[in-house]
Amino acid sequence: MMVPYTPESGVGMMVGYSVDDGRDHMDLDPRLPLLQDADLNGKVVLLRVDHNVVKKGKILDQYRIDVTLATMYNIVERGGRPIIMTHIGRPFDKKAKKITIRQDDSVDAVVSYLQRKLRIKFVVPQFHVNGDDQGIHDIDTSINWLIQDLRSRKIGGIYLPNTRWFAGEEDKGENLQRFVIQLAGLADVYVNDAFGSWQSHASTYHITKYLPSYAGLCLQDELCHVKLVLQPARPFVAIVAGAKYDTKIGPLTEIYKKVDHLILGGVMYNTYLCAKYGIKIKGVQESDIELAKGLVEQDKTEKKIVELTHLIESDTLEGRKDGQFRVISIKDFAPGKDYNYVVDVDPTSFEMDPCKSVLSSAETIFVNAVMGLMPHFWHGTSKMDEVIDNNIKAQKFFGGGDTLQEFKSLHPKLYHEALHSPKYYLFTGGGTVLKVIEEGDPYGLEIVKALMANKESQQQLHASHNHVNAHGRLA
Numbered sequence: 001m002m003v004p005y006t007p008e009s010g011v012g013m014m015v016g017y018s019v020d021d022g023r024d025h026m027d028l029d030p031r032l033p034l035l036q037d038a039d040l041n042g043k044v045v046l047l048r049v050d051h052n053v054v055k056k057g058k059i060l061d062q063y064r065i066d067v068t069l070a071t072m073y074n075i076v077e078r079g080g081r082p083i084i085m086t087h088i089g090r091p092f093d094k095k096a097k098k099i100t101i102r103q104d105d106s107v108d109a110v111v112s113y114l115q116r117k118l119r120i121k122f123v124v125p126q127f128h129v130n131g132d133d134q135g136i137h138d139i140d141t142s143i144n145w146l147i148q149d150l151r152s153r154k155i156g157g158i159y160l161p162n163t164r165w166f167a168g169e170e171d172k173g174e175n176l177q178r179f180v181i182q183l184a185g186l187a188d189v190y191v192n193d194a195f196g197s198w199q200s201h202a203s204t205y206h207i208t209k210y211l212p213s214y215a216g217l218c219l220q221d222e223l224c225h226v227k228l229v230l231q232p233a234r235p236f237v238a239i240v241a242g243a244k245y246d247t248k249i250g251p252l253t254e255i256y257k258k259v260d261h262l263i264l265g266g267v268m269y270n271t272y273l274c275a276k277y278g279i280k281i282k283g284v285q286e287s288d289i290e291l292a293k294g295l296v297e298q299d300k301t302e303k304k305i306v307e308l309t310h311l312i313e314s315d316t317l318e319g320r321k322d323g324q325f326r327v328i329s330i331k332d333f334a335p336g337k338d339y340n341y342v343v344d345v346d347p348t349s350f351e352m353d354p355c356k357s358v359l360s361s362a363e364t365i366f367v368n369a370v371m372g373l374m375p376h377f378w379h380g381t382s383k384m385d386e387v388i389d390n391n392i393k394a395q396k397f398f399g400g401g402d403t404l405q406e407f408k409s410l411h412p413k414l415y416h417e418a419l420h421s422p423k424y425y426l427f428t429g430g431g432t433v434l435k436v437i438e439e440g441d442p443y444g445l446e447i448v449k450a451l452m453a454n455k456e457s458q459q460q461l462h463a464s465h466n467h468v469n470a471h472g473r474l475a
């Protein structure tokens with residue numbers, strides 16, 4: 001018999017019912033300025049997303065784009081006129097201070113995909129590029145025509161070129177000011193849906209000082225789930241591997257304190273091994289080894305780092321060439337020994353203790369890890385995914401552009417199951433989750449703090465308007 005809904009009974013309604021698919025639903029977060037609360041009708045909305053899944057002009061994992069579709073629909077349906085932007089890759093070389101503009105890093109593939117998905121026409125404006133390597137200096141006024149067309153609905157949206165092609169995006173001085181003010185001049189409202197883009201750049205952070213700003217639905221959802229990583233059931237194991245050593249080594253010291261076990265792979269592990277065993281591995285920089293020494297020191301007493309015992313050494317980075325790669329064991333490491341490139345973890349490392357027992361007894365596993373140089377050295381990553389999945393009771397969090405993309409291409413069936421399984425959650429950003437674990441606070445990310453500060457200043461503005469109005473009426 002169906003029990004009628006009353007506030008007291010709290011049971012299902014006559015016509016509606018609540019759906020519980022076993023996943024945690026997203027609670028609205030009152031600390032954030034929510035997209036749902038923004039007045040969008042007729043407004044130009046500058047939307048920052050993280051569509052960083054294009055390699056050589058091809059989309060490798062549509063999921064990273066699809067998770068932002070709800071925000072895009074929401075904006076369009078509520079009468080907003082979207083100007084979308086994302087970064088692709090790392091075209092800015094911090095040391096040389098040069099921006100390399102390559103067609104491979106253009107947003108074109110994303111734009112074609114979005115046009116098909118959203119059924120709206122996007123235009124990508126073109127801007128003048130300064131010199132060979134200084135990027136785009138200005139959003140010139142030719143864009144005003146496009147914005148006119150956007151406001152009058154002649155076009156459905158504008159998608160800006162790769163945000164990191166702009167000289168101001170990662171700058172700290174005049175170029176930054178110039179870019180951010182020009183960006184703000186395009187729109188009425190800013191929405192950040194780029195949870196994966198945690199670095200404080202013009203389009204993710206500084207822009208919030210100039211426009212009423214809101215958190216998109218993907219950002220809200222990921223922020224909600226990242227709180228679970230901060231209250232892990234124990235034992236808690238983090239696996240961190242891949243290539244972005246510069247931004248990921250920093251958080252590791254704090255992460256180390258919060259986990260029960262840490263497994264390293266990729267460039268990170270190579271650097272750690274050099275620091276610990278006094279060996280040399282081709283491609284590992286001396287300055288990076290210095291940074292890893294802190295971690296080695298930290299682990300001397302607590303011994304949380306679980307070492308993967310067998311690795312793949314290759315004479316070349318060109319691929320898996322017969323006779324040019326071999327399995328090496330960390331047992332044979334001795335100070336002063338030289339190795340060629342270490343490009344993968346041998347799968348046996350995951351099948352042997354201590355790694356096997358640590359992964360099979362974990363209650364929470366966070367994975368931001370591509371274990372080998374892709375596309376040829378995938379064997380270690382593939383085995384890692386399998387061993388993790390075998391632990392059916394653990395809560396499994398995967399995060400990172402490349403991590404998800406490789407998970408999908410190595411185990412397509414499992415990946416699709418994981419998207420819907422309450423035992424998995426897939427974060428778009430791996431570095432972001434590392435940063436949150438480092439901070440120990442989901443609201444500690446600079447990009448989130450900027451949104452909250454914007455909400456506060458909007459509220460203050462409203463309060464002072466109401467005050468003036470009230471006095472006006474009284475007078």
Ligand SMILES: Nc1ncnc2c1ncn2[C@@H]1O[C@H](COP(=O)(O)OP(=O)(O)O)[C@@H](O)[C@H]1O
Pocket residue numbers: 241242243244245265266267270342343344368369370371372373374375399400401402403404430431
């Ligand atoms: N041993 C290694 N040597 C060189 N590159 C590696 C090695 N292991 C992994 N990689 C590379 O790391 C990249 C992924 O790293 P990263 O961008 O940090 O991951 P994510 O996007 O998941 O955070 C992959 O392109 C892979 O080819």
Ligand SMILES: O=C(OP(=O)(O)O)[C@H](O)COP(=O)(O)O
Pocket residue numbers: 050052089090196197198199244247399400401402428429430431432
């Ligand atoms: O792919 C991304 O990060 P991830 O590799 O940590 O998942 C994001 O797009 C952030 O890229 P960035 O670390 O170059 O700022």
